Amino acid sequence: MSDTQPTIVVIEDDPQIRRLVRSTLQTHGMTALEADTGSGGLSEVASHQPSLVVLDLGLPDADGIDIIRELRGWTQVPIIVLSARTSEVTKVAALDAGADDYLTKPFGVSELLARVRAQLRRTASSAEVPAISFGEVTVHLGTREVTKAGQPVRLTPTEYKLLTVLIQHAGRVLTQRHLLRDVWGPDQTNNAHYLRVYMGHLRQKLERDPAQPEHLLTETAVGYRLVGLR
Incomplete structure (x- = not known):
């Protein structure tokens, strides 16, 4: 993980959304690593110790909330949920499991970037003080x-x-x-x-x-x- 170029793991099974998120992050000076399954995402996080995780809840091999719980068992990396699920119950469940933020689809890239930067600032501030x-x-x-x-x-x-x-x-x-x-x-x-x-x-x-x-x-x-x- 570079101090000057944050690494973001994007766990998303929709290839079009995955490409959009990757392109957006890379255009703004970040490294994006991709996974289209929960197990693949966990492996990427373990291997690369990223600055942040962007996570879809509707994955083919696992529920995203279970992935959040598993991550929280061994890392405090910030997690932004990116999901089509809009119910308040689901949002609360994701945040309760340990997610740091929740953005619903369809989403604007400017809002996604703002939320990514906010989490990166919070993490950097905690590390420096x-x-x-x-x-x-x-x-x-x-x-x-x-x-x-x-x-x-x-x-x-x-x-x-x-x-x-x-x-x-x-x-x-x-x-x-x-x-x-x-x-x-x-x-x-x-x-x-x-x-x-x-x-x-x-x-x-x-x-x-x-x-x-x-x-x-x-x-x-x-x-x-x-x-x-x-």
Whole structure:
């Protein structure tokens, strides 16, 4: 993967759309690798460690949502879904499985490029900033050290993992299932109690007033998000 020319894996079984996406990406200075099946796409991602994946849901050998889940088992590469499926249920399912964005067909190439660039910027920003702050809290990602008002804060491994997942997706609402899967694993996605308990722990340790959180926010009936990073 080149720093100057991002590599994008396009997993799409429609050859016309695949050619369009490849041509668009290449015209704008990116390398596009293609796969027309889910298994082929997984192989391309494993072999080339791309900057981003563009994924169709209607693949001949697998459902795209299953491909998202499989990718999320071993990589945090940004995933943009490109699909003719327009139902809200499907969009939520794809995002809940770990997709970062969802674009419906037919699509405009300008919008696709804008979304690709947004994900690449987010990834580059995360890689370049070794420490992040919100409120009185600073998280040193390289050393896994957390301070509040300059004083060390002791987080358990699970608390730290939950915090880093929220940081990776700062400003974005993460569903309870998404957080449970990323922190506790795919077998624990129904144990919302775990999440409530550990979010409570983080608020006690990091918020100025845990009863009125300013940064670790609840999105009622959906999940949580982290706001106020600087």
